[in-house]
Amino acid sequence: xxxxxxxxxxxxxxxxxxxxxxxxxxxxxxxxxxxxxxxxxxxxxxxxxxxxxxxxxxxxxxxxxxxxxxxxxxxxxxxxxxxxxxxxxxxxxxxxxxxxxxxxxxxxxxxxxxxxxxxxxxxxxxxxxxxxxxxxxxxxxxxxxxxxxxxxxxxxxxxxxxxxxxxxxxxxxxxxxxxxxxxxxxxxxxxxxxxxxxxxxxxxxxxxxxxxxxxxxxxxxxxxxxxxxxxxxxxxxxxxxx
Amino acid sequence: xxxxxxxxxxxxxxxxxxxxxxxxxxxxxxxxxxxxxxxxxxxxxxxxxxxxxxxxxxxxxxxxxxxxxxxxxxxxxxxxxxxxxxxxxxxxxxxxxxxxxxxxxxxxxxxxxxxxxxxxxxxxxxxxxxxxxxxxxxxxxxxxxxxxxxxxxxxxxxxxxxxxxxxxxxxxxxxxxxxxxxxxxxxxxxxxxxxxxxxxxxxxxxxxxxxxxxxxxxxxxxxxxxxxxxxxxxxxxxxxxxxxxxxxxxxxxxxxxxxxxxxxxxxxxxxxxxxxxxxxxxxxxxxxxxxxxxxxxxxxxxxxxxxxxxxxxxxxxxxxxxxxxxxxxxxxxxxxxxxxxxxxxxxxxxxxxxxxxxxxxxxxxxxxxxxxxxxxxxxxxxxxxxxxxxxxxxxxxxxxxxxxxxxxxxxxx
Ligand SMILES: Nc1ncnc2c1ncn2[C@@H]1O[C@H](COP(=O)(O)OP(=O)(O)OP(=O)(O)O)[C@@H](O)[C@H]1O
Ligand SMILES: [Mg+2]
Numbered sequence: 001x002x003x004x005x006x007x008x009x010x011x012x013x014x015x016x017x018x019x020x021x022x023x024x025x026x027x028x029x030x031x032x033x034x035x036x037x038x039x040x041x042x043x044x045x046x047x048x049x050x051x052x053x054x055x056x057x058x059x060x061x062x063x064x065x066x067x068x069x070x071x072x073x074x075x076x077x078x079x080x081x082x083x084x085x086x087x088x089x090x091x092x093x094x095x096x097x098x099x100x101x102x103x104x105x106x107x108x109x110x111x112x113x114x115x116x117x118x119x120x121x122x123x124x125x126x127x128x129x130x131x132x133x134x135x136x137x138x139x140x141x142x143x144x145x146x147x148x149x150x151x152x153x154x155x156x157x158x159x160x161x162x163x164x165x166x167x168x169x170x171x172x173x174x175x176x177x178x179x180x181x182x183x184x185x186x187x188x189x190x191x192x193x194x195x196x197x198x199x200x201x202x203x204x205x206x207x208x209x210x211x212x213x214x215x216x217x218x219x220x221x222x223x224x225x226x227x228x229x230x231x232x233x234x235x236x237x238x239x240x241x242x
Numbered sequence: 243x244x245x246x247x248x249x250x251x252x253x254x255x256x257x258x259x260x261x262x263x264x265x266x267x268x269x270x271x272x273x274x275x276x277x278x279x280x281x282x283x284x285x286x287x288x289x290x291x292x293x294x295x296x297x298x299x300x301x302x303x304x305x306x307x308x309x310x311x312x313x314x315x316x317x318x319x320x321x322x323x324x325x326x327x328x329x330x331x332x333x334x335x336x337x338x339x340x341x342x343x344x345x346x347x348x349x350x351x352x353x354x355x356x357x358x359x360x361x362x363x364x365x366x367x368x369x370x371x372x373x374x375x376x377x378x379x380x381x382x383x384x385x386x387x388x389x390x391x392x393x394x395x396x397x398x399x400x401x402x403x404x405x406x407x408x409x410x411x412x413x414x415x416x417x418x419x420x421x422x423x424x425x426x427x428x429x430x431x432x433x434x435x436x437x438x439x440x441x442x443x444x445x446x447x448x449x450x451x452x453x454x455x456x457x458x459x460x461x462x463x464x465x466x467x468x469x470x471x472x473x474x475x476x477x478x479x480x481x482x483x484x485x486x487x488x489x490x491x492x493x494x495x496x497x498x499x500x501x502x503x504x505x506x507x508x509x510x511x512x513x514x515x516x517x518x519x520x521x522x523x524x525x526x527x528x529x530x531x532x533x534x535x536x537x538x539x540x541x542x543x544x545x546x547x548x549x550x551x552x553x554x555x556x557x558x559x560x561x562x563x564x565x566x567x568x569x570x571x572x573x574x575x576x577x578x579x580x581x582x583x584x585x586x587x588x589x590x591x592x593x594x595x596x597x598x599x600x601x602x603x604x605x606x607x608x609x610x611x612x613x614x615x616x617x618x619x620x621x622x623x624x625x626x627x628x629x630x631x632x633x634x635x636x637x638x639x640x641x642x643x644x645x646x647x648x649x650x651x652x653x654x655x
Contacts, residue, residue, distance in 0.1 A: 068562060068648040087342070089566040096564015107559045123247045124564040161517040168563065 014044040014077075015176065015208055016065060021074035023060050023231075034060040036231040037074070042224075044175075047054045047202045047241070048210045049219040052228035059180055065210060067095045067179045079175075096124050100169030102179040106161040108153040114140060114164045115149040121172045121203065139167045143197075159190035166197065177201065178209040183218060195221055243569040252576030256584065259549065263581075266545040269538025270585025270631065271592060274624045277531040278593025279600060282614035284524040286601075288517070289615055301477040302388065303484060305347075305470040305491070306505045307337045322382070337503040339467045346494040347472065352483040357384040357471040358452060362459040368418045368428040368487055375413060375446045377430070379455025379462075388473045396424040396439035403451055406438045410445030417446055431458045480508055538585060542635035546578050550643035557643055558651025567644040574640030575633055582632020586625045593624070 016234045023035040034057045042048055050058050063069040064076060067083050076083050079098070086094060093213045101107075115136055122132035141150050143163045153161050162182065169177060179198065183191030199221045211222065219225050220239060227235040347356055360379045365372055380389075386398035399408055407430075414422045414437075424430065427436050435450065456464050474483040484506050495502055548559070557570055597614040 063649050066562070070653065087570070092561060092564055092566040095562070101562050103652075107555070107562075109556055109559060111254060120560070121563040124243050124560070124566075124569060126244055172564070 013044045014041050015044045015079060017077045018061075018064070019075045019077070020168075021061075021064060021068070022077060023057070023064065024072040026114075034160070035064075035071075035230055038231075038233060040226065040233060040236070042208070042210065044208055045202070045206050046208055046210075046224055047199070047222040048224045048226060049222035050193075050210065050226050050228060051216065051219055054214075056228040057231040058228055059239045060083040060231075062178055062180050062210070062212055065176075066099055066101060067091050088219045096121055097172060098175050100172060100174035100175065100177045102162070102169050102182045104164055104184040106153070106165045106185075108161055108165055110153055113150045113152055114156065114167075116147060117164055118155070118167045118171050121168060125172065128171070135171055136167070139171050140164070143167050149228075158186050159193065162186060162194055163197075166194070170201070175208055177207050177209045179209065181212050181214065183213070183215070190213075191218070243565065243572070245572060248569060248572040249576045251573050252580055255549070255553075255573070255577050259581075263420050263545045263549060264584075266541035267538070267581055267585035267588070269534060269541040270582060270628050271538070271589040273531055273535035273538045274589025274628055275592035275596055276534060277528070277624055278590055278616060278620060279596040279614075280524065280527040280531060281620050282597035282616045283600060284520060284527075285617060285620075286520065286597075286614040288520060300480060300510055301474050302390070303472045303474060303480070303487065303506060303508050304577075305339065305343070305472065305487065306468070306507075307339050307503065309502050311506050314482045339470055339504065340603065341465050342492060342494060343504075344467075344470065346490050347470065347487065350483075350486055350490055352474050352476070352479060352486055353472050354475045355384050355388055355473040357381045357388045358467045359471060360452060360455055360459060360462050360466075360468045362455075362462065363446070364431050364458055366428055366430050367411075368422065368426070369420060370499075371418050372429075373417060375417070375448055377448045377450065377455060377458065379452035379459070380449055382451040385449070388471055392442040394397070394442035395438045396437070398439055399449065399451060403438070405433070405435050406450070407435045408439035408441060408449040409437055410443055410447040412444040413446045413448065414440045433458065444655075480510060484508060491524050535627070539631045539635040542578060542585075542632050543579055543639065545581060546574065546636040546639035549577065550574060550639045553643070554646060554651050554654040557646050558648050558654065561646075561648040562652060570646075571640050571644035574643050575636055578632045578636020578640060579629045580632070582628040582630070582635070583625065585632070586628025590621050590624055 018038050019039050021035055021038040022033065022185055025032045025034055038061060047075050050061065052058050060069075064071055065078075067078070067086075078094075083091065083094075084151045108114075109120070112120070115133075118136040118140060119132055122135065127135075137146075137149065140146060145160060145163055145164060145167065148156060148160060148164075153164065156164065162185075166182075177198070182198070183194050186194065195218050198209055198211065209222075211218075213219055221241065223239055223241050225235070225239060226233055227237075268491070298355050325599065343362055344356055344358060345351055357379045362377055364377045365374055367373075380399070380404050382399035383401040386400065389398070394411060395414075396408070399406065407428075409422065422437055422440075424437055424440070427434050429435075430448065435454075441447075441449075456462055462468075472487070474480065476483075486500075488506050491504055491506075492498060492502060557565075560570065594616050597616055
């Protein structure tokens with residue numbers, strides 16, 4: 001399914017491209033266009049920050065990139081494959097292996113412990129229990145949660161919950177990390193912690209990261225900033241980052 | 243996701259479900275409990291009937307005067323256990339069985355023995371206490387060869403016997419203040435009789451030579467019988483023998499199929515009748531139970547719709563991290579099956595308790611006298627049906643949940 005695995009890696013490889021993507025929500029009689037002809041290419045090992053006012057279409061764009069939704073018009077190519085060609089179940093498997101999500105509200109399953117939450121994506125991939133639980137524990141320990149693995153989300157602080165959700169995202173070793181306002185619910189110190197963590201995954205582990213944020217202070221961690229307004233890209237800016 | 247994992251997550255969901263959703267398993271609980279109780283009652287009844295009727299003897303035929311379409315519910319042996327008046331007396335009161343009939347039957351080669359019997363109620367007294375019991379007068383030469391009753395103590399009647407009786411175990415043990423034993427003398431309608439045998443049963447009955455019985459039962463005419471009990475030579479020819487007896491008697495009594503005035507029945511026939519009765523009764527009760535299971539399944543369906551709705555967000559999360567539709571479907575189906583199973587288990591426990599106390603609560607109802615019996619089979623059947631009901635009831639909501647689009651599900655609050 002995945003074509004370019006054996007090709008030599010190239011810094012400028014295009015990982016993701018949106019070609020004239022529209023998303024139109026039917027709202028009763030009227031139609032609300034949330035995205036109006038987005039065309040953009042995101043390369044492997046980019047750290048992209050998507051900024052823009054509330055309602056400008058940032059989350060809508062993230063959902064499309066994350067294969068959680070399909071465009072009304074236009075094409076989305078992920079690793080050279082048109083995602084609209086996938087069957088629903090292939091898309092789910094592909095999504096599970098390729099993309100990791102970090103949500104603003106953490107979106108942990110409240111009835112499962114931190115450990116069980118992190119195990120979940122591996123279980124969907126039918127990875128054997130021993131490997132899976134070893135991986136999950138390693139990652140939780142790496143994120144400083146070794147002593148919290150049996151806690152339920154409700155027994156953790158916001159920052160800890162977000163770290164659990166990051167562990168859940170990383171445990172499948174995804175190529176792309178999608179983070180929709182990952183620090184939105186956290187105080188600025190904890191938020192900065194989280195961002196620095198993402199920055200490290202990008203820099204040291206070569207992950208491609210796409211992050212939505214309101215905060216221009218956080219946007220400067222990214223090497224590319226895309227600004228949306230009323231469903232259109234009004235600016236793409238390359239940043240200097242260390 | 244592996245099915246075992248789906249089951250694990252489903253179990254987790256069940257364990258974390260709210261009290262409210264537990265209430266909806268009530269329908270299943272009631273359905274299963276009533277099925278267990280009903281079936282245990284039926285099986286208990288069947289067992290006690292088999293015990294009672296099992297030794298009726300396949301070679302015994304009873305002939306009684308009168309005829310009704312319903313047949314004759316009377317024991318083929320000696321002691322009737324059906325309530326007074328259950329016998330067929332639909333036709334003319336004048337119809338009787340007498341010596342002519344006996345003569346006619348003697349001509350049939352299929353018949354080995356004929357016992358002539360009369361019945362009535364008599365007053366008995368012993369050591370100043372008295373009461374009324376049923377008396378059967380039998381042809382003492384034949385009775386011991388035909389009867390299916392067993393002797394517990396003493397002996398059967400024999401041809402030389404005059405003023406002696408055989409009594410039922412109940413009469414011997416508990417009818418009077420003091421138990422009766424062999425060679426004790428009791429007074430029946432002012433005459434003294436010596437006990438020579440005690441039957442191995444619980445009845446309050448007396449068996450004595452028919453000639454003595456005629457003297458005690460004033461309203462009985464000599465050589466007129468209340469029933470003829472016949473033993474045939476070959477058990478396998480029962481049906482043929484019954485037919486021959488019927489044809490012979492119709493000829494000698496000058497009646498036809500339409501105006502016949504006597505009934506012929508066998509223990510086998512009665513067994514069949516009883517089990518048919520039982521069958522239709524339990525079919526009726528099972529229908530009631532099925533309705534409550536149906537109500538239960540609506541409850542589960544309702545719970546599942548609510549549960550899928552409540553878990554919409556979680557479905558979205560799971561889909562985002564790689565769950566396929568069929569994973570979601572499996573988790574929710576297992577969940578529904580487990581809810582059904584939980585209802586089934588509670589129902590089985592309740593049903594066993596119910597079937598334990600039922601015989602005491604309904605001791606006045608003849609149906610409950612047999613006691614109850616809960617078999618492993620019925621428990622397994624009940625549990626599998628509950629799981630099945632759960633899964634069927636949960637299918638539509640689970641399917642809907644599995645079809646949710648990830649964006650929509652994630653947006654749900
Ligand atoms: N499911 C939907 N149905 C109808 N309209 C929608 C839906 N989702 C989004 N919209 C509309 O599309 C537009 C873009 O929404 P989107 O959630 O992408 O904004 P956003 O940039 O993420 O805003 P915020 O910063 O507040 O999260 C908004 O006008 C919103 O009302
Ligand atoms: Mg948003």
